[in-house]
Amino acid sequence: MSLPRRLAAPAVLTLFLVAVFVPFLSLLSASIQPAGTPLTGLEAPHGLHLENFGTAWSKAGFGRLLLSSGLVAVAVVPASVLFATLAGYALATMEVPGGRKIFGYLLLGLALPAEVTVIPLYYDLRALGLTDTRYGLALVEIAAFMPFGTFWMRSHFATMPTGLIEAARLDGATSWSTLWRILLPNSRPAVTTLGVLYFVWCWNQFLLPLILIQDPARRTAPAGLGYFTGEYNVDIPSLAAATLIVIAPVVAIYLFFQRHFIRGVLDGALKG
Amino acid sequence: MSPLPRTPLSPIGRGFSRRALLSGLAAAGAVTVAGCSSLTPGSSAAGSTASAGPVSTAVPSDPVTLTVADADDTTMTQGLLDAFRAKYPNVTFKRQYTGWDDYLKSINLTMSAATPPDIAQFTPGMQNLVPGGLLLNADGYATAYGWSSKFPGLDQITFSPDGKTVGTGSLYGVPGGLSFEGVYYNKQKAARLGLTTPAKTVDELEAMFAKAKAAGELPLVVGNLDGGLNHPFNELLSVFLAPADREAWAFGHSGASIVLPGARTAAETIQRWVTKGYISSNVNGISDNDATAAFAKGQGVFRISGNWAAAAVGKGLGDNAGYFTMPQATADAKIHTTGAGVYYCVSAKTKSAAAAAAFLDFVGSADAAPLTAKAGFMAPKADAMPSQAGLFGSLLTGWQATVRDQGLEPFIQNASTPTMSDTLTNALQQLAGGKATVDQFLALLQADFDKYHQQ
Structure with a gap:
């Protein structure tokens, strides 16, 4: 291989690394500037103002907001993964009456922006007395995540060798035990990836909590970021510190499941 | 109308990026509010001329809790609430602050909830709540308290019954702090x-x-x-x-x-x-x-x-x-x-309209002026603002000259x-x-x- 070709891959990787790291660096450096400083770009820090994290935490009440986010995620992620798995399994392996239509209808949900549905949802939940509650928010998120999850799990099950399912049937396994004992143990990367994606979406969900929950103290973590955005002024250092607080759990979860996540994504690619 | 200048509601400062979404929400909210208020359970279909309960300038003496929703990131709203509570210890406030952009997106729906905040900061788009009868018509309180001589800029929060025309019709709130x-x-x-x-x-x-x-x-x-x-x-x-x-x-x-x-x-x-x-x-x-x-x-x-x-x-x-x-x-x-201002309005569903109105009246008092000024706003009672040096002194001089010339115009x-x-x-x-x-x-x-x- 010639020298330029050998350098190509590292060069491209470096380019992407820079593209990712420079904005992040700017966020990091902004978060340690004195609170309330007007910032216009990437700047060298004026001292190390770690107290920003403390004040951001207490001012916006992140203790309660993160608890809220955590409760919603704990309710949403397992339920969505379970429902998406069941629906995907049914649509991929069984002759569901009108299955294709149901699948098409679900795909339509992928194309529908959340902004369009949020106001009707608000009135629906209000009629049920579920506005201003975390249950209501969790239900809405589970429903909103179904289209992608079903699509994802259906394509996953569809790519599993049909021989595996047939062999299980011949051995007398019911469709229930085929799923739980044969297919799922071989689906860990796909399920983990879906779970991580769901967690990230659920955590980053902003518009739904904002509209469906009126009491700011009961909203989720991203809603706390608005606390530092005033009508005319933005406290960028505090906002940057708050952003780091909000993304920390997502980064932690991602790092923890990183290997599964990448395997899950690649599995689909290889099996096509 | 008062001899003082007119002020509009709120200028566009920043946060325009979400405006498209916002106006979509506001429009959709308006349609739905207007269309559903008489159908949906839990929403009062009060006509736009109704006001909750008999009008009284007496501050209730039994314990009252008022929920206040606002997007005021200065010290003004909190300062005014604290000062009012110090004067009337039986009134407790539960303040719900939301950042400006987020407030604009959510407030119309918040006000249409079964138990909305009692007092809310009035922001552009909230006139859509008028036809649905969700804002308290404050005409009665305005007469009882004599607000027309206490507040500049009341025509900015006066709306026709369909909410489309400003400056004519009924009054729905008062300005706390003004800006120019x-x-x-x-x-x-x-x-x-x-x-x-x-x-x-x-x-x-x-x-x-x-x-x-x-x-x-x-x-x-x-x-x-x-x-x-x-x-x-x-x-x-x-x-x-x-x-x-x-x-x-x-x-x-x-x-x-x-x-x-x-x-x-x-x-x-x-x-x-x-x-x-x-x-x-x-x-x-x-x-x-x-x-x-x-x-x-x-x-x-x-x-x-x-x-x-x-x-x-x-x-x-x-x-x-x-x-x-x-x-x-x-x-x-x-x-x-x-210029513009931070206006406060009251929900038509409040159970303590008298206490809410008393707070609105307090906002225009001489007691409130130093708190408003400290937060960087111009107080409705301009002559009660403390004098200041430097940049803020120049602003105060400018404000007083503007008030004298009645020169404040709406965005x-x-x-x-x-x-x-x-x-x-x-x-x-x-x-x-x-x-x-x-x-x-x-x-x-x-x-x-x-x-x-x-x-």
């Missing part, structure tokens, strides 16, 4: 360039721009990514457009037009400032907030903005921060400038139509980018106006 616009300048650079401030006419100001430009300085710092060019444009409209024409258009009176010689002059001035390089050529790529930050750091010589920018400018420039009221067309003309984008903020931003970006002529610019604004008011 003027010219900030960098004293050090002005001295070095040999500029004699204050500029008394727009021509004088423009001559100073030319001098600054010749010396290699950026004359006027503007950020128009989110429509910040509206601040100079609104100010120039105040200067060149007749107040009656300005008001008719800004308040959405039917048949009003902005295609007038005065507005033409204002738009031509903006266009000329861009062409001559008095405003930077990348103006459409800078946010309003970043422009304030850059000016506070010493970039440029002048900046046209409101008193809300005073804290940032003063912090950045220190003793070099200067301020004067907007120069007029001629040196002997009365002051005309553009054109707040109440003319629900979509005018977006339209104005878009039109100003086209004007500054050289994509629209002055005629096309004014036609864009008028088209939005006609579309809404001819429905």
Whole structure:
């Protein structure tokens, strides 16, 4: 291989690394500037103002907001993964009456922006007395995540060798035990990836909590970021510190499941 | 009406990026609120003339808890609530603060909830709640308390029963703190360039721009990514457009037009400032907030903005921060400038309207004025504001002169139509980018106006 070709891959990787790291660096450096400083770009820090994290935490009440986010995620992620798995399994392996239509209808949900549905949802939940509650928010998120999850799990099950399912049937396994004992143990990367994606979406969900929950103290973590955005002024250092607080759990979860996540994504690619 | 000046609701500062979504939500909310309020359980279908309970100026003596929703990131709202509670210990407040952008998106739906906040900061778009009877008609309290002589700018929160026309109909709230616009300048650079401030006419100001430009300085710092060019444009409209024409258009009176010689002059001035390089050529790529930050750091010589920018400018420039009221067309003309305010309104569903009204009345008192002033706003009771030195002293002098000349005029984008903020931003970006002529610019604004008011 010639020298330029050998350098190509590292060069491209470096380019992407820079593209990712420079904005992040700017966020990091902004978060340690004195609170309330007007910032216009990437700047060298004026001292190390770690107290920003403390004040951001207490001012916006992140203790309660993160608890809220955590409760919603704990309710949403397992339920969505379970429902998406069941629906995907049914649509991929069984002759569901009108299955294709149901699948098409679900795909339509992928194309529908959340902004369009949020106001009707608000009135629906209000009629049920579920506005201003975390249950209501969790239900809405589970429903909103179904289209992608079903699509994802259906394509996953569809790519599993049909021989595996047939062999299980011949051995007398019911469709229930085929799923739980044969297919799922071989689906860990796909399920983990879906779970991580769901967690990230659920955590980053902003518009739904904002509209469906009126009491700011009961909203989720991203809603706390608005606390530092005033009508005319933005406290960028505090906002940057708050952003780091909000993304920390997502980064932690991602790092923890990183290997599964990448395997899950690649599995689909290889099996096509 | 009071002898004091009129004020509009709230200018577009930053946060324009989510405006498209916001106006969509507001519009959808309006339709749904109007359509569903009598059908949906838990929503009271009070007519727009009803007010909750008998009107009384007596503050209830039994324990009352009021929920207050606001987007006021200054110390004003919290300070006023604390001071009121100190006076009436039986009244407890539960304050629900939401950042400005998020507040605009969610407040209309929040007010339509089964148990909405008792008191809310009034923001543009909330007039959509009027036809659904979700805001408390405060006419009774206004008469009982004599608000018309206590508050300037009440016509800004007075709406026709359909909520479409401002300034006529019933009163729905009062202003807590008022704000207005003027010219900030960098004293050090002005001295070095040999500029004699204050500029008394727009021509004088423009001559100073030319001098600054010749010396290699950026004359006027503007950020128009989110429509910040509206601040100079609104100010120039105040200067060149007749107040009656300005008001008719800004308040959405039917048949009003902005295609007038005065507005033409204002738009031509903006266009000329861009062409001559008095405003930077990348103006459409800078946010309003970043422009304030850059000016506070010493970039440029002048900046046209409101008193809300005073804290940032003063912090950045220190003793070099200067301020004067907007120069007029001629040196002997009365002051005309553009301003807004933080208004409070009351939910029609509140169980303690008397306590809420007592708070609204307290906001205009002499006790409240120092708290309002401390937060950087102009108090409704202007003569009770404590005197200050430096930049804030110049602002106070400017405010008192503006009040004396009754020169405060509404921002054109707040109440003319629900979509005018977006339209104005878009039109100003086209004007500054050289994509629209002055005629096309004014036609864009008028088209939005006609579309809404001819429905």
